[in-house]
Amino acid sequence: MTQNRNKLIDIFIGNLTNSVVHTILEKAVKEDKDYLADKYRKEFITSLEIAKRYRDKINPANIPLPEKDISFIKEKIIRKVKAELRIRISRGYQEINLNEIDKEVNEALKKTHIS
Amino acid sequence: MEIIAKISKGSNMDQIYIPKIRYGLNVGEYVIIKPLKEEKPIERLYFRNINNIEPMKLEIIKEIIKIIDKNIENENIIITGSFLDKGFNFNDIDIIVITAEIGKKEKNIDNIKEKIIEKINIGSHILILNNKILLDGLSKDPLYLLMLSRCISKKRFIYKIKKRVNYKLLDLHLLKSKILINNFDFLNGDEKYYSLRNMIAISFFLENKKINKNSIEKEIKRIFSLDINKIKQNLINKQDFIKKYKLIYNGVYKKILSGIKNDTKQKQIN
Numbered sequence: 001m002t003q004n005r006n007k008l009i010d011i012f013i014g015n016l017t018n019s020v021v022h023t024i025l026e027k028a029v030k031e032d033k034d035y036l037a038d039k040y041r042k043e044f045i046t047s048l049e050i051a052k053r054y055r056d057k058i059n060p061a062n063i064p065l066p067e068k069d070i071s072f073i074k075e076k077i078i079r080k081v082k083a084e085l086r087i088r089i090s091r092g093y094q095e096i097n098l099n100e101i102d103k104e105v106n107e108a109l110k111k112t113h114i115s
Numbered sequence: 116m117e118i119i120a121k122i123s124k125g126s127n128m129d130q131i132y133i134p135k136i137r138y139g140l141n142v143g144e145y146v147i148i149k150p151l152k153e154e155k156p157i158e159r160l161y162f163r164n165i166n167n168i169e170p171m172k173l174e175i176i177k178e179i180i181k182i183i184d185k186n187i188e189n190e191n192i193i194i195t196g197s198f199l200d201k202g203f204n205f206n207d208i209d210i211i212v213i214t215a216e217i218g219k220k221e222k223n224i225d226n227i228k229e230k231i232i233e234k235i236n237i238g239s240h241i242l243i244l245n246n247k248i249l250l251d252g253l254s255k256d257p258l259y260l261l262m263l264s265r266c267i268s269k270k271r272f273i274y275k276i277k278k279r280v281n282y283k284l285l286d287l288h289l290l291k292s293k294i295l296i297n298n299f300d301f302l303n304g305d306e307k308y309y310s311l312r313n314m315i316a317i318s319f320f321l322e323n324k325k326i327n328k329n330s331i332e333k334e335i336k337r338i339f340s341l342d343i344n345k346i347k348q349n350l351i352n353k354q355d356f357i358k359k360y361k362l363i364y365n366g367v368y369k370k371i372l373s374g375i376k377n378d379t380k381q382k383q384i385n
């Protein structure tokens with residue numbers, strides 16, 4: 001059961017990482033703001049939507065997780081997001097703001113009722 | 116004597132209120148009520164890469180165009196997506212309305228959607244764009260090209276665009292296909308198909324290949340040796356599929372990263 005919970009948390013982390021990376025990259029392509037707001041990619045299920053569904057399977061589902069779990073999940077997501085973004089920065093991607101990570105991760109955790 | 120009045124909604128019957136103080140049109144008299152704007156019959160539609168379509172669908176399209184014309188002043192109306200595929204296996208109708216009044220008329224969308232459901236009982240997905248955004252999308256977004264490679268429109272439209280590869284944007288779009296790698300068991304067949312189609316379209320865009328539904332599905336069949344229906348029905352062998360999918364994903368991702376690197380170098384030189 002614990003193993004199952006850990007696996008669910010792992011997949012949840014992966015999806016929330018993708019979601020946060022997406023949000024930060026979206027901010028980095030400011031010149032295309034109008035065009036990105038077109039909402040035409042309706043077929044795509046987003047990482048945040050998937051993360052929410054996984055969240056519902058992680059106990060306790062209706063209340064925030066224990067503090068120990070929250071900090072474990074948060075730290076892991078921050079590490080993964082940083083790694084993803086640093087790959088891009090190392091290739092010369094310039095407008096990525098790493099200072100946004102903490103704020104975006106906190107918001108994502110709230111949206112998924114982790115914290 | 117003529118009076119212009121608006122039809123208002125009533126509980127049992129709708130009604131038209133006219134001023135009490137008026138010349139003529141006395142109580143008890145019979146009158147003719149007709150729309151202020153004469154409905155112009157839709158003379159013809161324009162087809163792009165569509166050889167055959169069921170007559171019933173054409174009637175539906177004409178009805179949709181009438182509804183939209185009444186609610187939004189527009190330059191063109193484009194019908195696209197799976198509704199145009201053979202048969203009736205579609206979820207909703209994808210509609211693009213080209214108008215200069217983008218932003219102001221967004222509230223009308225819900226109204227139009229409701230009217231379409233009322234009249235023809237089919238859900239719709241409506242996108243309101245202006246010409247600038249449409250051309251911008253066509254110049255740098257593979258899914259825009261895919262969307263308009265096969266469509267029916269109210270007016271003829273010819274687009275001559277200069278392709279611009281924006282690697283940062285493609286990076287963002289490719290991220291949407293990453294979902295499939297970690298959530299294979301979780302996604303349904305359609306979601307897998309859209310992730311796959313997105314990735315192949317980006318790859319074609321980078322390779323300057325022609326983007327349309329046929330070319331992309333042909334490529335998917337070639338790489339995965341899979342029938343498109345099997346993917347949509349979620350009848351895929353996970354191990355085999357994911358292995359090939361990751362390989363292509365990583366290849367496209369690498370190309371995008373080198374593109375970003377080259378762009379940055381170029382900017383520094385300039």
